[in-house]
Amino acid sequence: MLKLENIEVILGKNNKERKILNKLNFDVKDGEFALIVGENGAGKSTLFDAISGSIQVNSGKIWLSGQDITHTLQKHRAKLVSKVMQDPKLGTMENMTILENMAFAFKRGQIRGGEFFSSKHRIRTFKEKLSMLNIGLEDKIQELVSNLSGGQRQALSILMAILKESKILLLDEITAALDPASTDSVMELTNQILREKKLTCIMITHNLSQAIKYGDSLWFLKNGVFIKKYDKETKSKMTLAELSSKFEEV
Ligand SMILES: Nc1ncnc2c1ncn2[C@@H]1O[C@H](COP(=O)(O)OP(=O)(O)O)[C@@H](O)[C@H]1O
Ligand SMILES: [Mg+2]
Structure with a gap:
């Protein structure tokens, strides 16, 4: 299980400092596939940086499998956390x-x-x-x-x-650079592998159809904090239009 408690991240230097994650709470159970959506600049990738340890949090705690990893160095966290990013050129x-x-x-x-x-x-x-x-x-x-x-x-x-x-797989908009046909096949494949291997995974996506179809939970991030969470049953009954309107009203 991954648990984030009251995470604050402040980025930028001197008088340009900004709070990017603002007392954020989040949890994913073992074997869960969690999806995160949120507009550009909401802090989604920063959240992944905090989990992988590529940035240090200013306050709050991060727990992974019962271990407090808040101050574990990135090189040691690499054994626990794997990440795939948007650009296929970065992964290979x-x-x-x-x-x-x-x-x-x-x-x-x-x-x-x-x-x-x-x-x-x-x-x-x-x-x-x-x-x-x-x-x-x-x-x-x-x-x-x-x-x-x-x-x-x-x-x-x-x-x-x-x-x-690893204990957790982070996928940051992995289909954003792909054409529609490859998007569908990579997404199907990802889902199949996760389920077969019972992996714990968090995926950031801008694709609301994916958010309806895949995953066990769906989280809305805005201004560095989660403002809504839907479980699998609730979200999978929504139409794309319904989810889009929820997304726009937040
Ligand atoms: N190193 C940095 N210094 C200052 N601001 C940053 C830095 N990295 C990201 N930001 C800002 O933090 C905000 C959130 O960025 P990011 O987490 O990449 O958003 P998202 O992935 O949701 O689009 C953005 O406004 C971005 O400009
Ligand atoms: Mg991002």
Whole structure:
């Protein structure tokens, strides 16, 4: 379980300081898929930075699996938190092959260093993982990532993010840079992987149709604080027009 209590984050220097997260409370249970929506500048990505430890909070507490991680350094939190961002180029290295990317992601997650299994076994394992995506990447492992489409790269980014075990997966507008068809397939794939592996995940999205269709909870962020939360049952009965009007009235 992830729990944030009264989180305050102030960014900017000297007299340009602004409170970006304002006594924010939030919680996600193990295995839950939580979705966050909110207008541009609401503080969504800042919230992820606070969870991953890339910024320090000014006050409040962050708990993960019963452990107080409020002041845990980012490099130590990396074992606990994985993140995929909007730009598929950030999640993968384009001048490396799919295999090299996977090996890199795998090594990064190794807890016991050293014993990297044999290359034959490694290729077989990576192919098995890639076949989970169901988009044929397992037959292209020697191909450079720069030859893949945005959707394929984003699917690979997600797979790489979950290669190492972590307590929570953060997805920040992962389909925002994709065309509509890739958006749908990456979203389906993401949902399927989360459910199959019972991962705990928080996803930020600007796409209200996704917010209705996917996830166990839906949170509205405004001016650095959550102002509404819908459970799965309530939100999945809403039409897009209804959810849009709720979104506009807040
Ligand atoms: N390093 C920073 N210094 C000052 N202000 C920042 C910094 N990073 C983000 N902000 C501001 O914080 C607000 C929230 O940003 P962000 O969390 O990226 O919003 P969102 O992801 O919801 O669009 C924005 O107004 C942004 O300009
Ligand atoms: Mg953002």
